[in-house]
Each structure stands twice: as structure tokens, then as C-alpha cells.
Amino acid sequence: MSTPGLGHVVQAVVSSIDEDNLEEGIDKLRALFPDTTLLAALDLVDRESVLKFRTPWGGCHYEVLGSTATYSVFPRLGWSPDMSCYCTCPAFAFAVLMSESHLMCKHVLAVHLAEQFSKCVEHSIDDNDLLARLTSRVQ
Numbered sequence: 001m002s003t004p005g006l007g008h009v010v011q012a013v014v015s016s017i018d019e020d021n022l023e024e025g026i027d028k029l030r031a032l033f034p035d036t037t038l039l040a041a042l043d044l045v046d047r048e049s050v051l052k053f054r055t056p057w058g059g060c061h062y063e064v065l066g067s068t069a070t071y072s073v074f075p076r077l078g079w080s081p082d083m084s085c086y087c088t089c090p091a092f093a094f095a096v097l098m099s100e101s102h103l104m105c106k107h108v109l110a111v112h113l114a115e116q117f118s119k120c121v122e123h124s125i126d127d128n129d130l131l132a133r134l135t136s137r138v139q
Contacts, residue, residue: 013028026038032103033103037102037106037109038109040110041107041113044064044110045113049066050062050063051064052120054124055130062075062120064107071089073110074086085108087104087107089105092107
């Protein structure tokens with residue numbers, strides 16, 4: 001991300017949204033994201049396309065079912081001040097990493113929103129299955 005810390009602003013805005021102030025929260029997100037990204041993220045949440053895999057050791061892995069592929073999403077990278085999230089989709093590589101024109105892609109935003117609204121489709125996964133899922137994304 002071109003501006004360190006904005007990922008935390010997005011997370012704070014998303015965390016402040018609840019059913020009582022949904023419209024106000026969406027308006028705040030419109031100040032941070034293009035309408036196309038915001039509407040696409042909300043659509044992914046509505047279609048229950050955000051998958052959350054819980055590991056036996058308490059970790060989580062997220063995947064988002066896109067229109068053409070399934071993408072691995074890492075919504076909170078604590079190790080880098082310049083990049084607070086990551087997605088394996090081409091839009092993230094181009095719009096976030098290369099051109100720095102977006103804070104995050106629709107898939108990362110969808111994960112944040114799905115978590116806030118308790119709309120993740122949850123599954124349990126063991127370490128071998130998680131490894132298989134992750135390695136299948138890079139082949």
C-alpha cells in the first residue's frame with residue numbers, strides 16, 4: 001500500500017459498522033473505495049462467497065470465491081507496515097501493489113465485511129488440507 005496505516009483505518013471503519021449505522025458505515029467506506037470495489041465486495045458477502053477455514057491450532061485461512069477463480073486472502077499481515085493485507089487475485093497485484101491506485105481489492109474488503117457481519121461460511125480444516133489448499137493456489 002502506498003500509504004502506511006490506511007489498512008488500519010479501513011479496519012476501524014469496518015469494525016464500527018453495525019445494523020444501526022449501516023448506511024453511515026457504507027458512506028465512510030465510499031470515501032475510501034471506488035463504488036465498483038465496494039459494491040463488488042458487498043455482493044461477495046451477500047452471495048456467501050467468503051470462506052473461513054479454522055485450523056485445529058486456532059488459526060484462520062480465508063478464501064473468496066470469485067467469478068473465475070478462488071482466491072486466498074490474508075486480511076491481516078502484521079509483519080509489514082507498508083502492506084497490511086494480501087490477496088492472490090490479479091487485481092490486487094495490479095491495483096494495490098503495482099499501480100498503488102487502491103487500498104485493497106474487493107476480496108480483502110469482502111473478508112473484512114463478512115467477518116464484521118458474521119457472514120463467513122466456516123469450515124474446519126486440518127494442517128494437511130490447509131497445506132494442500134495453499135499449494136494448489138501457487139501451481
